[in-house]
Amino acid sequence: MSSHHFVKEQQEPALLILNTIGFGYESIAPLLEWSPTVLVAQEEVHTVISWGIKIDLIIADMDFQKENYSLLEEQYPVKFLGVSDENFLDEGLQYLIATKHGSVNVIGFNHQQVFGLEAMLSFLDLVVWDAPMRYFPVKNGAFKKWFAGASLQLHAPEGTFVEVQENEENQIYAITYATFIEVGEGFVTFKSNKVFWIGDFVMDY
Structure with a gap:
């Protein structure tokens, strides 16, 4: 260009x-x-x-x-x-x-x-x-982002554990094929000891 x-x-x-x-x-x-x-x-x-x-x-x-x-x-x-x-x-x-x-x-x-x-x-x-999604990697163990409320996919090799912290509440997910979670408005923190990917919808169908 x-x-x-x-x-x-x-x-x-x-x-x-x-x-x-x-x-x-x-x-x-x-x-x-x-x-x-x-x-x-x-x-x-x-x-x-x-x-x-x-x-x-x-x-x-x-x-x-x-x-x-x-x-x-x-x-x-x-x-x-x-x-x-x-x-x-x-x-x-x-x-x-x-x-x-x-x-x-x-x-x-x-x-x-x-x-x-x-x-x-x-x-x-x-x-x-x-x-209709985009995926970005979390490669340093933890990632924090503000969401306006969203449906997200946690994408990692099966059996990977990802901790999700939202509004002082923690939940641990064992990743399986197409693990989707719903997050509300506010900051969400994701943690894992392995590289994982977060997918969010960028297009409406």
């Missing part, structure tokens, strides 16, 4: 778009406010262009690059980032780490696979968007 007038380069969360199923421009638009670096997997390039979003990097294999070479001129100054075995996520995250980005919103990644991302959490702050 060309305009970084408000924040330092690489300070704002990058945007890595892997899949647009369940997403429209309206759900992505708020993430574009500070002109982030935008990376897009090859299958979603034409959808993202149709939304009017300026792409910085297209993650693509050699065949796609050859067939779509004209994009380099049409979408200048977009660049190709080579990929093999369709490993778009890994290639995108490695690029962001190498270019000193500190955080990224990953659009269209299956939240069931987030446990495989934990090695990256030392290098990047990751938020995973899997419509």
